[in-house]
Amino acid sequence: MAEGSVYDVIVVGAGIMGSFTAYNIRRTGKSTLLLEQFPLPHSRGSSHGQSRTIRSAYGSQEYYTKMMTKAFRMWRELEDQSCQILFRQTGLLCIGQKGVNYLDDTADCLQRHKTPFRRLNDAELRETYPMLSYPPEIGGAVIDYSGGLLLSGRALAAVQNQYRKLGGLIHDGEKMVEVIPGEVIMVKTEAGQYRAKAVVLCVGPWANNVLTKLGIAVPLQAQKIRVCYWKEKTPGTFSSRQFPVFSQINAIGPHLVYAVPSEEYPGLVKVCLHYGPSIDPNVRDKIDDSWVVEALQKYILEHIPGLEPFPAITESCIYTNTPDEDFILDHHPSWENIVIGAGFSGHGFKLAPVIGDILAKMATGQTPEQDISFFRLNRFTKSHL
Template structure:
């Protein structure tokens, strides 16, 4: 008799790996499929670090509600694997006094009764003399945040998945999906059957979902990841400097930085935007404007960094118009579950996302309000 899985998860990035981990720990016979040989750097989950924080703006208060559980689940994964996945550095939010970005951060912290420290335009340069912000800038310190070690986190989920009996198949690209009560998945190497299918394919959702009759307003963006050398060693070390998230004026001036952790003496600082791209041709797009924009910010605001990046890497964000995720069933195929559009802020919440997608597969009552993540929000009616 042909083997039938309880669930097949397509896409072994952080969301797919977390989902597969949650499924197998809930007794589901699960396969995790990945198109590239593992590990790879073509998608959204590679690299050494990601930011983890609790505060979100007004559009993301529901994520702040999930963050306490996310921190707990990351800790559980550390304990299960013996791998250190989190470094608490604190988060420094910086922006212009009175503008939306900073007021929303404050509201988020207040709403969830989270401790923080406010720095006015005088306090900020006194505490962080290595910064050179405009005179009307203020800061908010969230001591709970820090850095996730992303490559290690990905391996941790995958190793625990295999340990609990999951089947991980990499270098096996998806060819076709034949729907039904039992879904047939055709790949470059074989055919598999499953009662449920979970699609966590990152930027390839922009290509795969239309084939399944779902046309979501998703965009894949190429994001440049820059590392800048300190002029004076230790200036932006993890002992002296936190993660920084800043926005001055508009959301197009949204940048983030991580202290020197990954490469000795190199500060990670990036723009939270980039050009739209075909994920199969990620490096064919012109992103020189991102470099110029980031260099200008470094020169003005980080005078103790060299003005030219020492290392440049690439990542892909898959964004939705409202920057909220898609966590939902296919409208016509109830056993096909979709996780997409994590908009550059999904990694930190991967343990909770995996739990929520697992709950959809198993028809469990959801742990959180799922209305923010429904497919139908992009349409005037439920008909696609």
């Protein structure tokens, strides 16, 4: 666009949420600029890496299951547009615990939404998946047959490419330094300044810093997550063709452990703790998180004896958590044309097509079809404007 022009929408943050938001806005013909502080692709945020889990199963949080119906459809649409495979349907094995209602809630929700599933008692679980070792407190499992894994790095590139094909602009390696609200918003970066009728902020772990400057105190916490890959002792045991994605609640203390079968690195299984130490995202790697690997080594020895108990590869990413692990999808309390998408709490990637559609509608004066009352800022924030 010519210097001095006003964009319909500027989206800040080119992770999976910001990229889908910009893409959905651009599909309506609106002029759109997507800003990213790091050169693309990068591994400093929350959207890099090769795989993410995808599922309909969400326990008592049925509003996410409802959103996943549309998300699956939109992922398939992106596959068709990009002529790439982005989703492997392996099923998701949810391992429960005696005395916890999670499996009952999950099965009830899947049944209401007509999602294929199977409930396994302890004996059936041990017979069906003998490569896992189960402690006495295990309370059976649910298989969500809709689940599997997303090829996340490929998916992020695919949505950005589709956005570019529609004429959308991406300025990467350009850090935002200020947002000046108004009827026309000014966005200043280290390289220049831009104007827009609306701005969407999808800035991931940097949300606290950005929102505080806009007069909003949000209880967001960034966590460093150690991503570990473990070698199969017998090649093929945990292939994605015969072994599902799985998650086990209360696996290490109160925290969930999840695993992705051998797919992205041949012969290596991704097993991770859904938790990590609190960090400043600008100095992510200064924190000592060696205890995470040690806890996972013990878990592997006790529960997945078919894997070598030493990680072959370790990587890192960042979660941005809200206290209730629900997202923030809302307008700025004083400026309707500033839209906030934040706090995706380590489970948002699979929902990104729908989140992007919601944020796009909010930024362009439309009403999202989904119920977003669960995601309002005022459930735990106080404006100090």
